[in-house]
Amino acid sequence: AQSVTQLGSHVSVSEGALVLLRCNYSSSVPPYLFWYVQYPNQGLQLLLKYTSAATLVKGINGFEAEFKKSETSFHLTKPSAHMSDAAEYFCAVSEAAGNKLTFGGGTRVLVKP
Amino acid sequence: EAGVTQFPSHSVIEKGQTVTLRCDPISGHDNLYWYRRVMGKEIKFLLHFVKESKQDESGMPNNRFLAERTGGTYSTLKVQPAELEDSGVYFCASRGVRASTDTQYFGPGTRLTVL
Numbered sequence: 001a002q003s004v005t006q007l008g009s010h011v012s013v014s015e016g017a018l019v020l021l022r023c024n025y026s027s028s029v030p031p032y033l034f035w036y037v038q039y040p041n042q043g044l045q046l047l048l049k050y051t052s053a054a055t056l057v058k059g060i061n062g063f064e065a066e067f068k069k070s071e072t073s074f075h076l077t078k079p080s081a082h083m084s085d086a087a088e089y090f091c092a093v094s095e096a097a098g099n100k101l102t103f104g105g106g107t108r109v110l111v112k113p
Numbered sequence: 114e115a116g117v118t119q120f121p122s123h124s125v126i127e128k129g130q131t132v133t134l135r136c137d138p139i140s141g142h143d144n145l146y147w148y149r150r151v152m153g154k155e156i157k158f159l160l161h162f163v164k165e166s167k168q169d170e171s172g173m174p175n176n177r178f179l180a181e182r183t184g185g186t187y188s189t190l191k192v193q194p195a196e197l198e199d200s201g202v203y204f205c206a207s208r209g210v211r212a213s214t215d216t217q218y219f220g221p222g223t224r225l226t227v228l
Binding site for chain 2: 004032034036041042043044045046049051090092094097098099100101102103104105106
């Protein structure tokens with residue numbers, strides 16, 4: 001069975017500081033990994049995905065994530081936080097293209113001026 | 114291109130009543146998924162349609178939940194009778210038909226409150 005663990009349900013960062021959101025997964029097969037973001041009063045929007053190509057994945061809004069098989073991790077980073085990054089972020093895994101997603105518990109990011 | 118839409122955006126009902134949630138996928142998307150997030154916990158998979166057929170319904174919690182997708186277009190999720198623990202946000206997602214298409218596009222969700 002798959003599982004996803006996101007360390008920290010809430011993260012507070014200062015504007016301009018590094019954003020680092022941690023995600024560890026377990027999967028019995030090579031995983032498909034996703035980061036979604038939910039802005040207030042909106043649905044989930046895909047930030048980026050890993051599907052067995054390059055291990056460093058670049059997404060929208062300056063975010064990127066690195067797949068590390070040895071650490072079973074897929075941490076999300078952004079070098080410089082912006083106020084508009086305040087949202088909830090979800091890491092998810094699936095065992096194949098189009099299969100159901102298994103989500104982590106989500107990390108809510110607060111950006112301080 | 115219109116995204117995934119869900120109706121209603123909010124629903125407040127009494128325990129024991131019936132509620133029907135609707136999802137309209139992106140036009141041409143054969144794959145449709147339902148998920149829900151209960152009380153700030155993780156988002157959990159409910160079921161997956163391919164066209165009008167249920168591909169995977171392993172996440173449906175019990176027989177009070179009935180999902181349909183007649184004609185392979187929009188889908189409905191009925192909860193009958195609703196219980197307090199059914200409160201949460203119900204998300205719908207859709208995906209294109211090609212096997213190589215792996216991205217699920219989510220709707221804004223329906224927030225269900227059972228009193």
